[in-house]
Amino acid sequence: MERKYIPSEIEDKWQKYWEEEKSFNVTEDPGKEKYYLLEMFPYPSGKIHMGHVRNYTIGDVVARYKKMKGYNVLHPIGWDSFGMPAENAAIDHGVPPAKWTNENIDTMKKQLKKMGFSYDWDRELSTCEVKYYKWEQLFFLWMLDNGLAYKRGATVNWCSKCQTVLANEQVEAGLCWRCGTEVDEEYFEQWFFQITRYVEELLEYCDKLPGWPERVLTMQKNWIGKSHGCEIVFPMADSDDVIKVFTTRQDTIFGATFMLIAAEHPLVMELTKGKPIEQDVRNYVERVKKQDKLMRTSDYYEKEGIFLDAYCLNPVTEQRMPIYAANFVLADYGTGCVMAVPTHDQRDFEFAKKYGLELIVVIDNPDSSLDAETMTEAYIDEGILINSGQFNGMENLKALDSIAEHLESLGRGRKTIEYRLRDWGISRQRYWGAPIPVVYCEKCGMVPVSESDLPVILPADVALTGAGGSPLARLSSFVETVCPNCEGPAKRETDTMDTFVESSWYFDRFCCPHFDEKPGLDKKSLDYWMPVDQYIGGIEHAILHLLYSRFYTKMLRDFGVIDVDEPFTNLLTQGMVCKETMRCKEHGYLYPDEVQDGKCTRCGLEINIGKTEKMSKSLKNVVDPEYLIQKYGADTARMFCLFASPPEKDLEWSDQGVDGSFRFINRVWRIIIDYLDDIKGIEPFDGTVDLDGDLKKLRKKVHQTIRKVTSDIEDRFHFNTAISAVMELVNTLYQVKRPDKAHATGLSVVKEAMNAIIILLNPIVPHVTEEMWEIIGGQGRLSDISWPTYDESVAAEEEITIAIQVNGKLRSRVQVSADEDEDRIKERALNDERIVKYTEGKTIVKKIYVPKKLVNIVVK
RNA sequence: GCCUGGGUGGCGGAAUUGGUAGACGCAAGGGACUUAAAAUCCCUCGAUCCUUGAGAUCGUGAGAGUUCGAUUCUCUCCCCAGGCACCA
Numbered sequence: 001m002e003r004k005y006i007p008s009e010i011e012d013k014w015q016k017y018w019e020e021e022k023s024f025n026v027t028e029d030p031g032k033e034k035y036y037l038l039e040m041f042p043y044p045s046g047k048i049h050m051g052h053v054r055n056y057t058i059g060d061v062v063a064r065y066k067k068m069k070g071y072n073v074l075h076p077i078g079w080d081s082f083g084m085p086a087e088n089a090a091i092d093h094g095v096p097p098a099k100w101t102n103e104n105i106d107t108m109k110k111q112l113k114k115m116g117f118s119y120d121w122d123r124e125l126s127t128c129e130v131k132y133y134k135w136e137q138l139f140f141l142w143m144l145d146n147g148l149a150y151k152r153g154a155t156v157n158w159c160s161k162c163q164t165v166l167a168n169e170q171v172e173a174g175l176c177w178r179c180g181t182e183v184d185e186e187y188f189e190q191w192f193f194q195i196t197r198y199v200e201e202l203l204e205y206c207d208k209l210p211g212w213p214e215r216v217l218t219m220q221k222n223w224i225g226k227s228h229g230c231e232i233v234f235p236m237a238d239s240d241d242v243i244k245v246f247t248t249r250q251d252t253i254f255g256a257t258f259m260l261i262a263a264e265h266p267l268v269m270e271l272t273k274g275k276p277i278e279q280d281v282r283n284y285v286e287r288v289k290k291q292d293k294l295m296r297t298s299d300y301y302e303k304e305g306i307f308l309d310a311y312c313l314n315p316v317t318e319q320r321m322p323i324y325a326a327n328f329v330l331a332d333y334g335t336g337c338v339m340a341v342p343t344h345d346q347r348d349f350e351f352a353k354k355y356g357l358e359l360i361v362v363i364d365n366p367d368s369s370l371d372a373e374t375m376t377e378a379y380i381d382e383g384i385l386i387n388s389g390q391f392n393g394m395e396n397l398k399a400l401d402s403i404a405e406h407l408e409s410l411g412r413g414r415k416t417i418e419y420r421l422r423d424w425g426i427s428r429q430r431y432w433g434a435p436i437p438v439v440y441c442e443k444c445g446m447v448p449v450s451e452s453d454l455p456v457i458l459p460a461d462v463a464l465t466g467a468g469g470s471p472l473a474r475l476s477s478f479v480e481t482v483c484p485n486c487e488g489p490a491k492r493e494t495d496t497m498d499t500f501v502e503s504s505w506y507f508d509r510f511c512c513p514h515f516d517e518k519p520g521l522d523k524k525s526l527d528y529w530m531p532v533d534q535y536i537g538g539i540e541h542a543i544l545h546l547l548y549s550r551f552y553t554k555m556l557r558d559f560g561v562i563d564v565d566e567p568f569t570n571l572l573t574q575g576m577v578c579k580e581t582m583r584c585k586e587h588g589y590l591y592p593d594e595v596q597d598g599k600c601t602r603c604g605l606e607i608n609i610g611k612t613e614k615m616s617k618s619l620k621n622v623v624d625p626e627y628l629i630q631k632y633g634a635d636t637a638r639m640f641c642l643f644a645s646p647p648e649k650d651l652e653w654s655d656q657g658v659d660g661s662f663r664f665i666n667r668v669w670r671i672i673i674d675y676l677d678d679i680k681g682i683e684p685f686d687g688t689v690d691l692d693g694d695l696k697k698l699r700k701k702v703h704q705t706i707r708k709v710t711s712d713i714e715d716r717f718h719f720n721t722a723i724s725a726v727m728e729l730v731n732t733l734y735q736v737k738r739p740d741k742a743h744a745t746g747l748s749v750v751k752e753a754m755n756a757i758i759i760l761l762n763p764i765v766p767h768v769t770e771e772m773w774e775i776i777g778g779q780g781r782l783s784d785i786s787w788p789t790y791d792e793s794v795a796a797e798e799e800i801t802i803a804i805q806v807n808g809k810l811r812s813r814v815q816v817s818a819d820e821d822e823d824r825i826k827e828r829a830l831n832d833e834r835i836v837k838y839t840e841g842k843t844i845v846k847k848i849y850v851p852k853k854l855v856n857i858v859v860k
Numbered sequence: 861g862c863c864u865g866g867g868u869g870g871c872g873g874a875a876u877u878g879g880u881a882g883a884c885g886c887a888a889g890g891g892a893c894u895u896a897a898a899a900u901c902c903c904u905c906g907a908u909c910c911u912u913g914a915g916a917u918c919g920u921g922a923g924a925g926u927u928c929g930a931u932u933c934u935c936u937c938c939c940c941a942g943g944c945a946c947c948a
Contacts (some may be wrong), residue, residue, distance in 0.1 A: 214864095215864050215865065218863080218864065219944090222864090222943090222944080223944085225947070227947080227948095229948085245948085246947095246948075247948060248947095248948070249948070260948090303946085327946095329946085329948080330948090333947050333948080334947075337948095338948050339948080340948090341948090345948070346861095347946065347948085348948085418947085420947060539943090540942090540943095542943080543943085543944095576942095643872090643873095643884085643885070644872060644873080644885090645872070645873065646873085649866090649873095650941085652871090652872065654871080654886075656871090656885095656886055656887070657871095657886060659886085660885055660886055661885085663885095664885080666900095670900085711876085712876095715876075718874095718876090720872090720873070720874085720884085721873095721874065721883085723884080723885090724873090724874075724883065724885075725883090725884080726884095727884055727885075728883080728884070731884090734901080734902095735902095803879080803880040805879085805880085805928085805929070807928070807929085808927090808928060808930095810880055812914085813880075813914090834914075845928080846928070847928095848879090848928055848929080850879050850929095853879055854879055854929090856879080856929060858928045
């Protein structure tokens with residue numbers, strides 16, 4: 001019987017089946033162990049791209065595998081549907097954001113369904129829907145109540161194009177991370193979430209997340225940036241005022257010879273008030289403020305400052321220290337003032353040289369003594385304290401504590417802890433986000449919307465023109481309201497929330513997406529499903545999204561909504577999908593289908609192959625998943641994504657590699673069709689007969705493959721090697737001499753092998769394996785079947801190869817039975833004729849035996 | 861500049877705890893089948909050398925070190941990617 005592999009027919013058939021049967025829908029089942037698998041949900045930008053395909057394929061393999069292992073698997077999907085692109089589309093094309101967003105969701109949902117992912121679609125959610133964000137507004141009220149949400153004035157990064165505030169983290173090289181416009185500084189009243197209240201716990205749990213990649217935890221720790229140091233008080237030389245400084249280097253206090261203040265610090269103008277230099281200083285400050293952006297983006301920056309005609313005293317030496325305003329000191333870290341130690345800080349050194357300031361060496365280089373007169377750069381390594389009073393002779397790091405204590409005893413300092421992490425600014429002057437439930441009353445001031453008045457619904461009838469300011473602020477029907485307190489006239493808050501707020505709890509909502517009672521999260525469901533057992537997503541979210549989600553989880557825990565401390569037990573960060581770029585001299589970057597035989601299809605010029613970079617629309621080095629599905633089918637797309645590299649590494653796109661994956665699926669398909677008539681009614685081998693030759697070898701390979709594939713998926717998500725193992729099994733099957741029609745035992749061994757191949761491949765290529773299972777007469781549906789087990793005694797090798805080395809170099813090999821004892825093996829090694837050549841006339845110093853692997857003979 | 865990863869054949873990658881480097885796939889070459897081509901099936905495939913062998917030497921970015929033995933551990937350096945950026 002001839003039957004061709006036609007992916008589209010098979011895939012349509014099984015996708016329909018899964019959907020009708022609701023094969024992947026789940027409910028809480030206390031009798032079954034749960035497994036919550038989650039991939040980072042997509043922003044509905046228009047169409048799915050290869051990054052989505054890879055992310056969701058990796059997740060789907062794990063979900064299907066865990067289901068076959070007997071877990072109750074929750075595998076949901078939804079839409080992170082608030083955000084700027086929808087608003088930009090509205091401005092550019094006049095499409096209402098809700099319409100644009102929902103149409104994109106429809107398109108992408110169809111595309112995801114074509115990939116055959118095993119989602120519980122009944123749990124689908126979209127964060128722009130009122131029934132989602134109304135609970136977020138409730139949480140906001142609770143946060144406001146206990147001070148976790150607060151408002152304060154702050155200078156912020158302002159993007160004039162997006163007309164919105166950007167977090168520091170959202171500014172890239174001085175440009176808006178979304179649109180690339182240069183960022184200005186503006187002053188606004190802003191809403192903040194007090195993430196810093198949880199800073200210690202967030203840091204502490206970095207060491208309690210063994211299932212997270214080390215480098216993500218390192219990045220989070222660095223982001224939090226805890227540093228132990230010292231607040232030091234410097235008395236002013238000519239008044240009773242003081243200047244406070246934070247430092248981690250109090251060991252260098254005896255070498256502090258001048259004081260630096262951030263140019264924009266208010267103290268700068270205070271100190272110079274009424275002095276002749278006041279105007280010069282003001283000019284300088286204005287200049288630095290303007291230079292600010294440039295300063296942050298340039299590689300090399302001249303350190304400069306201006307003397308403020310003021311002095312303070314070194315708190316331990318009482319020496320007068322001139323005070324300078326400087327361009328390289330930041331106003332919002334520490335106190336905005338820095339004690340300068342030019343001998344042991346390179347920036348201070350350059351500054352001192354420029355302005356002819358005093359240098360005192362206080363840490364001596366143990367290898368060669370330092371001389372302040374001749375040194376050409378700061379000495380920043382460890383050493384022995386000198387010129388430091390009673391601390392002379394101590395190792396500088398060991399003196400940190402004693403010097404801090406000394407300062408404390410003088411009343412001129414105390415030990416402190418500083419963090420780099422700042423509170424999370426969530427205000428956005430944008431339309432397409434969740435409204436902040438607050439009103440402003442002329443009499444009562446800022447008043448929270450009362451819980452019974454929630455939700456504050458985002459109005460649909462908004463004109464988006466792109467003109468400055470918040471679109472909501474111009475909509476009087478939204479703005480004008482009554483005060484919940486005095487019932488007088490009031491105005492609504494028109495800022496909306498950062499979309500990172502929605503993505504900080506969507507994984508909770510997936511546990512109970514239809515729960516409609518306060519607080520929108522069903523404790524029973526959360527207790528069963530949370531935490532997420534495996535979270536999968538791009539490395540680009542290593543800090544912000546993950547840190548915010550951790551914070552939000554701890555906060556909800558303290559509100560009594562949830563019982564877990566951390567949302568994600570295990571985290572897998574997958575690499576990017578990359579492809580070479582192609583350029584035509586005439587037409588710039590080209591899409592793959594604009595190139596034929598190395599030439600531009602428009603002008604015929606030779607194209608240049610550029611370097612391999614992350615797939616992006618701007619470089620046009622993209623592959624459309626839809627085209628791939630059309631040409632090869634979803635199963636091939638899935639297999640290639642998994643086979644080309646392990647998940648955590650970047651994946652380099654290769655059209656030929658895709659062909660290879662397609663060929664392999666065909667190769668499996670062909671041998672099954674080929675054997676079909678002989679094999680259909682045959683039961684898989686039951687182990688009751690002794691086998692030999694090809695059949696024995698095949699059966700051994702089957703059991704070894706089950707062992708290998710199981711551990712590759714279970715222990716380390718290395719699907720590429722799992723697929724390799726199945727390829728080897730298929731190769732072995734091809735090499736077996738075909739058993740005669742009447743040879744029932746032989747056919748039963750073949751049948752066992754085929755069953756194994758089909759089941760092991762099922763999580764990877766679910767459609768074609770389901771079809772093959774049906775053709776071959778398998779019981780039930782693969783989506784309900786158990787993962788196969790292997791027989792260790794069948795998988796075990798009877799004969800093993802022992803490598804023989806002489807002085808660590810491979811010289812020979814011997815075949816021995818697996819249970820051969822050490823002495824016999826050493827004896828055979830020594831008597832091996834190729835080994836004798838190397839040992840003749842030499843003394844054998846020792847013999848090293850590594851069980852089941854090798855013998856190393858050391859000779860002299 | 862700092863932090864974090866990484867560097868293995870013509871290419872993607874494998875080697876899981878310090879123990880036979882290069883599994884599997886792609887590309888390439890050869891053979892079978894075919895009137896022919898495609899497809900398919902089978903074989904070869906790190907480099908160099910010669911005496912063509914169950915051969916020798918070299919070989920995991922470079923150099924050193926530890927070890928009987930290093931792709932794996934340590935140090936120095938080079939290159940690539942990502943993140944952060946004057947954080948005192």
